[in-house]
Amino acid sequence: MAQDERGEDPGRGRVEMIPAKRRALILERLKRDGAAAIQELAEVVGASASTIRRDLEHLVKQGALERTHGGALLQRTDHATFEPEIAIAAQFARAEKEAIGAAVAAELQSGQSVIFDASTTVLAVAREVAARRLALTAVTNSLAIAQVLADVPEVHLVVPGGTVRRGSLTLVGRPGEDFLGTIHADVALLGTHAITGTTLTETSLEVAAMKRAMITAARRVLVLADSSKFSSPSFCTICDASEVSEIVTDDGIDPANLTALRALNLVVRVVPVGGSRPERARA
Template sequence: MFPERRRELILRTLRTDGAAPVRVLAERLGVSAATIRRDLVQLDKEGRLSRVHGGAVAAADTDDPFAEVALVRVEEKDAIAHQCAELIKDGEAVLLDIGTTAHRLARRLHGRSLTVITSNLAVYEELKDDRDVQIVLLGGILRRSYNSLVGFLTEDNLRQVHADRLFLGTSGVRPDGAVMDTTTVEVPLKRAMIAASDQVVLVADADKFPGRGIARVCGPEDVDVVVTNAPADSATSAALREAKVEVIAVAREPAREQV
């Protein structure tokens, strides 16, 4: 097992089961206690967990609650969501990531003949009564703070589906074009979403350039389109051009179209 994969499994175990001793982690992953200790040292350096006597606990989830994030940069998110809806063709299967911009995109899909695949519960609530939209709700562990389903069950579900387009969220895009996230539990899901989709559309408002985040989701070569409300900084723009990523910069959506 690759070290990165093993460390993700350690973090998943800590988030699901709480604090765990080295012995239990070693038995669960089938490796030596010395290997687990080295992993814990590395993850502690990265700020992804806290070491305690004989074991570790997961670092606190630093994401802002969904309801608070939903009130930030609403007009910019609406403009991005409007443009994303224009990219979707009737009859397609679209995969919507977690996040508030994906929720605002869902508001623009009412009455359309589409299949929407998601683990975003706000998207589900938005579209559940629309008979024109077929919803595939991915299973998983409830992450209440961000209104989503996560974990190995969600990853397993993603391996069983295929989407024409993915609308992917991010905590930020680094100057080299790398797509980042602040919450490591979401990273394996985002990678599985990318693998399940023909086209990857990254939704990122101007605040995401240059980006932040402790975990790398993918490189610019894995992204087909970026929809943003302002041009990226020069370094990031150059990296995206080199990777042949189409960048669509949108103006603020007219007030009469906001929801």
């Protein structure tokens, strides 16, 4: 039976899956296999072929993939400024982000001052902080993270201000960037759009500038990057991995990438997306 755009079966009134989750699953499958047929994607996602076709057309308009006869494939040429819409990004590699978020939050201590970057993986840390009701001084340029932490009485929340970046909940520019130059936080938690070799990159100059200011403003810097982030570079450089304290990723990381980082004496924490203790290795 046909489903509407929300994945709802009109005949039964049953909601299957939100569009953002379906589209994240489609991108995850294409990232793994490179290409897939519509029927294959329908079976993976649990939706009708007509729903998958609509999802593919949506992702084509975003520039995320190309249509083929009977299916789709990832863009043959990476677009350095491409980023998925916020709802899809929140669903992409969700289990990996939640595992990383829980592992990092478990090491934060009451009384610390922590900078929370605007990233979906750092948002997972913020949710764990809220659940644990940690008493922190939290500085964030993310309106989504601010909303989560604002409900925690134990958290002293600082939102330094700026301009809301179009299509996101991220504050960039002044006065927030200037404010970061005046503080000395214990920890900064950063996301990144891509890690290529030892270079951390972003899709936007203004976002990269905020991240560099956060690195300067903290004594210890953790980069939270699920294994899908080890890819070709995005538009602009944030910094070299040697400028951060630690990279936290999941156990889906390509062994070749891990070996390359280890050769440069960097600290990498590998978090299992299953439950056993994380591996911390001086990479």
